[in-house]
Amino acid sequence: MSTITFMLDGRTVKARPDQTILKAAEDAGIYIPRLCAYKDLIPYGSCRVCSVRVNGRIQAACVQTVTEGSVVESDTPEINEFRRNLIDLLFVEGNHFCMFCEKSGLCELQALAYRFGITAPRYAYLNPKRDIDLSHPDVYLDHNRCILCGRCVRVSQELDQKNVFQFVERGWRKRLQVNGEQLARTDLRVTDAVVASCPVGALMKKRVGYAVPVGQRLYDVRPIGAEVEMKGGK
Amino acid sequence: MKQVTESAVEEICRRFGNERTRMMDIVIAVQDRFGCVSREAMDAIARALGSQRVEVESVVSFYSFLSIRPQGKVVIRLCNDIVDWMKGYETVAESMAKELGVTMGETTADGAITLTSTPCIGMSDQAPAALVNDVVVTHLTPERGRQLVRDLKRHLDPQQLITMIGDGNNAHPLVHAMVRNNIRMRGPVLFADFEPGSALRRTLALEPQAVIDEIKASRLRGRGGAGFPAGLKWEFARKAPGKRRYILCNADEGEPGTFKDRVLLTECPDLMLEGMAIAGYAVGSETGIVYLRGEYRYLLAFLESVAEERRHQGLLGHDILGKKGFNFDIRFQLGAGAYICGEETALISSCEGLRGDPKNRPPFPPQKGYLDQPTIVNNVETFCCAPRIMIEGASWFAAMGSPRTTGTKLLSIAGDCRRPGVYEVPFGISAHELLEMTGAENPGAMLIGGPSRQMIGSSRFDGRICYDDLATGGAIIIFNRARNQLEIAEHYLDFFIEESCGYCTPCRVGLILLKKAVHKVVGGAGEPRDLDEMRDLSKFIIETSRCGLGQAAPNPVLGALENFTELYSGLVAERKPGLLPTFNLSEAVVDAEMRVGRQSEYV
Numbered sequence: 001m002s003t004i005t006f007m008l009d010g011r012t013v014k015a016r017p018d019q020t021i022l023k024a025a026e027d028a029g030i031y032i033p034r035l036c037a038y039k040d041l042i043p044y045g046s047c048r049v050c051s052v053r054v055n056g057r058i059q060a061a062c063v064q065t066v067t068e069g070s071v072v073e074s075d076t077p078e079i080n081e082f083r084r085n086l087i088d089l090l091f092v093e094g095n096h097f098c099m100f101c102e103k104s105g106l107c108e109l110q111a112l113a114y115r116f117g118i119t120a121p122r123y124a125y126l127n128p129k130r131d132i133d134l135s136h137p138d139v140y141l142d143h144n145r146c147i148l149c150g151r152c153v154r155v156s157q158e159l160d161q162k163n164v165f166q167f168v169e170r171g172w173r174k175r176l177q178v179n180g181e182q183l184a185r186t187d188l189r190v191t192d193a194v195v196a197s198c199p200v201g202a203l204m205k206k207r208v209g210y211a212v213p214v215g216q217r218l219y220d221v222r223p224i225g226a227e228v229e230m231k232g233g234k
Numbered sequence: 235m236k237q238v239t240e241s242a243v244e245e246i247c248r249r250f251g252n253e254r255t256r257m258m259d260i261v262i263a264v265q266d267r268f269g270c271v272s273r274e275a276m277d278a279i280a281r282a283l284g285s286q287r288v289e290v291e292s293v294v295s296f297y298s299f300l301s302i303r304p305q306g307k308v309v310i311r312l313c314n315d316i317v318d319w320m321k322g323y324e325t326v327a328e329s330m331a332k333e334l335g336v337t338m339g340e341t342t343a344d345g346a347i348t349l350t351s352t353p354c355i356g357m358s359d360q361a362p363a364a365l366v367n368d369v370v371v372t373h374l375t376p377e378r379g380r381q382l383v384r385d386l387k388r389h390l391d392p393q394q395l396i397t398m399i400g401d402g403n404n405a406h407p408l409v410h411a412m413v414r415n416n417i418r419m420r421g422p423v424l425f426a427d428f429e430p431g432s433a434l435r436r437t438l439a440l441e442p443q444a445v446i447d448e449i450k451a452s453r454l455r456g457r458g459g460a461g462f463p464a465g466l467k468w469e470f471a472r473k474a475p476g477k478r479r480y481i482l483c484n485a486d487e488g489e490p491g492t493f494k495d496r497v498l499l500t501e502c503p504d505l506m507l508e509g510m511a512i513a514g515y516a517v518g519s520e521t522g523i524v525y526l527r528g529e530y531r532y533l534l535a536f537l538e539s540v541a542e543e544r545r546h547q548g549l550l551g552h553d554i555l556g557k558k559g560f561n562f563d564i565r566f567q568l569g570a571g572a573y574i575c576g577e578e579t580a581l582i583s584s585c586e587g588l589r590g591d592p593k594n595r596p597p598f599p600p601q602k603g604y605l606d607q608p609t610i611v612n613n614v615e616t617f618c619c620a621p622r623i624m625i626e627g628a629s630w631f632a633a634m635g636s637p638r639t640t641g642t643k644l645l646s647i648a649g650d651c652r653r654p655g656v657y658e659v660p661f662g663i664s665a666h667e668l669l670e671m672t673g674a675e676n677p678g679a680m681l682i683g684g685p686s687r688q689m690i691g692s693s694r695f696d697g698r699i700c701y702d703d704l705a706t707g708g709a710i711i712i713f714n715r716a717r718n719q720l721e722i723a724e725h726y727l728d729f730f731i732e733e734s735c736g737y738c739t740p741c742r743v744g745l746i747l748l749k750k751a752v753h754k755v756v757g758g759a760g761e762p763r764d765l766d767e768m769r770d771l772s773k774f775i776i777e778t779s780r781c782g783l784g785q786a787a788p789n790p791v792l793g794a795l796e797n798f799t800e801l802y803s804g805l806v807a808e809r810k811p812g813l814l815p816t817f818n819l820s821e822a823v824v825d826a827e828m829r830v831g832r833q834s835e836y837v
Contacts (some may be wrong), residue, residue: 046738048778051777060594060780063594064596081774085774085778089739089740089743093743123747123814123817124816124817163286163288165288166286166291168292168296169295169736170736171733171736172734177291178288179288179289
């Protein structure tokens with residue numbers, strides 16, 4: 001197969017022509033932070049954490065395909081400041097209490113905050129009032145922690161061949177909605193791929209609290225993105 | 235409130251072929267029939283389309299004209315655009331609310347009438363205005379508002395509110411509206427006489443590529459505001475691989491202060507439809523869609539009759555004008571109250587029966603648009619230019635305007651001036667000349683291209699209307715020196731917050747934080763670094779947002795910071811202790827008090 005070449009933070013990177021910048025970078029052992037991007041789902045581009053500058057223009061690396069000879073900036077002070085802001089925005093938009101959250105240490109939002117050295121958001125919390133759906137026997141949905149990344153919407157459709165989740169309303173009112181109002185009334189099963197896809201503690205299995213103690217979990221021991229960077233021999 | 239019956243919903247879905255992509259038409263028809271799209275109705279739609287209720291709900295809840303909960307039999311949507319505020323929105327709203335015994339957003343106890351507000355309905359030249367169901371009422375005053383409510387209470391028939399009829403086709407029986415055209419200046423491109431079919435006849439004598447070459451030679455640029463060369467767009471779509479190609483007409487002008495397409499739709503629908511057919515021939519398309527904003531629904535029956543007439547004349551349909559194998563027909567797609575659908579990829583989403591979320595680009599619509607096929611989306615005015623170019627020739631067109639921006643531009647001008655209305659002017663005209671023409675009163679600022687573009691102060695009145703200087707899709711609002719520019723900026727920011735689709739983080743959340751920062755400063759609690767924060771946050775939102783809405787939304791705030799620096803800086807002072815920029819201490823205390831249910835000792 002033909003390959004194309006582009007520059008990423010001064011490094012020459014080879015890629016397949018149909019690859020996204022995010023995937024091509026990953027293959028080269030370069031981690032571009034991301035939240036809404038997940039496995040092989042159709043690229044979505046909503047969180048904007050993977051923003052990079054492509055030939056001078058900000059683009060989401062998860063949706064943008066590589067082009068021959070393009071110059072991509074990712075790990076720069078300016079872009080990292082944008083990412084920091086985006087992570088901040090997602091924290092203040094919801095109600096995130098890491099110290100009481102079963103997802104702590106496995107949460108990608110928290111892990112990104114650690115990676116970017118965020119100890120407290122630079123903006124004031126919005127403190128929205130949101131619901132928790134405990135109706136399902138095996139799974140719960142805590143809207144306080146939802147970051148509207150759309151992973152569950154897409155995994156349910158693309159991998160589980162169901163349609164359990166959708167977004168309703170628009171703008172700042174936009175929220176996740178389950179089919180038939182309550183999780184218990186949907187055809188969601190605990191074995192569905194969607195259950196493991198939530199990057200934060202919004203969609204969680206019941207009755208598995210603290211099987212691994214906080215402090216020994218994935219992102220407690222190494223930063224998010226390390227698995228990609230290790231591939232690159234960094 | 236009629237009982238939702240499964241069979242009635244099924245019948246509606248069948249009318250649209252049980253096609254998931256016709257969701258917009260289906261839910262609008264269901265709401266027409268039952269007053270809202272209830273959960274039972276959404277269940278029935280989902281069953282008929284083989285979908286899920288939540289999927290239907292995701293669409294219904296996106297559009298502000300669609301409602302899941304029952305509304306009044308009559309819904310009054312008072313336009314709350316800035317021009318309406320300048321012309322007395324507040325007092326009209328107050329008198330209507332008082333007469334109805336409700337507050338904004340409520341329905342009368344008998345379930346008869348709902349009073350709510352809506353952003354610009356395209357009537358800035360006859361503000362304050364309102365939509366009463368689909369009926370437009372203009373030039374409202376507190377007294378007229380009160381009378382309107384009294385009349386409605388009696389007959390609940392919006393049609394009976396129409397006592398005066400507008401000029402031109404507004405008086406056509408299928409329009410029957412009190413809207414006035416207010417055509418103040420007629421130019422040679424849009425308002426000259428036009429014989430339906432005359433441009434198509436010339437077009438069909440040429441090869442499609444020659445038509446594209448002619449449009450390219452005219453240097454016609456998109457009239458929606460972005461100014462992309464039309465001929466180039468058509469060529470991309472012609473050359474892109476695809477099973478079918480689509481011609482989409484953007485009749486969703488939602489930029490606050492814009493109403494020029496309203497006048498074109500009323501007076502020049504043949505020109506527009508002929509332009510679409512020319513594009514269809516040039517691009518190799520058989521299908522066109524006119525996306526008509528829900529606010530202009532009062533024009534729909536008329537527009538459909540014009541299209542039907544063109545079918546009779548052989549100007550739409552099979553073998554157009556006897557040209558074997560050239561088939562082109564159109565349908566109208568009604569919107570339902572979403573500014574974002576004026577963005578071309580959001581418009582495509584809406585035509586596909588989806589939420590009006592913009593799509594990821596690239597691929598661009600000419601490569602992959604409606605139903606993933608090559609698609610061109612052009613503004614009403616752009617299509618109206620095409621027939622004239624085919625008749626008069628590219629060089630005739632290119633001789634008008636300024637060198638890089640050829641032809642004429644239709645402007646809708648409103649605000650503090652004596653002659654609001656539409657003006658067809660050559661590109662290159664100066665802002666100062668426009669102020670003279672319109673009889674501007676003590677002008678202090680002009681909003682060129684609506685809030686998504688730029689506010690200019692008097693130092694820039696020598697600027698010229700063209701894509702290299704003062705670019706505009708056609709909206710121009712004049713503000714006199716007494717107008718409060720900070721209030722205006724905040725008002726427009728609120729507009730963008732309400733109209734954001736919420737897809738991407740910076741636009742959805744960032745605008746709320748920007749609003750908090752602005753509010754803090756305007757409320758007198760700001761510090762100098764809050765102004766820096768407003769700039770930084772604005773730049774961040776502009777850079778990282780996914781589509782043009784987010785990339786433009788901070789412009790009103792940035793513009794006010796740049797043009798009227800002293801207004802903001804006069805409000806800030808160094809304070810101790812330093813607080814987070816978007817944090818307002820006194821508001822937070824009130825909020826906390828409400829949550830815990832007791833008074834704080836903090837004063």
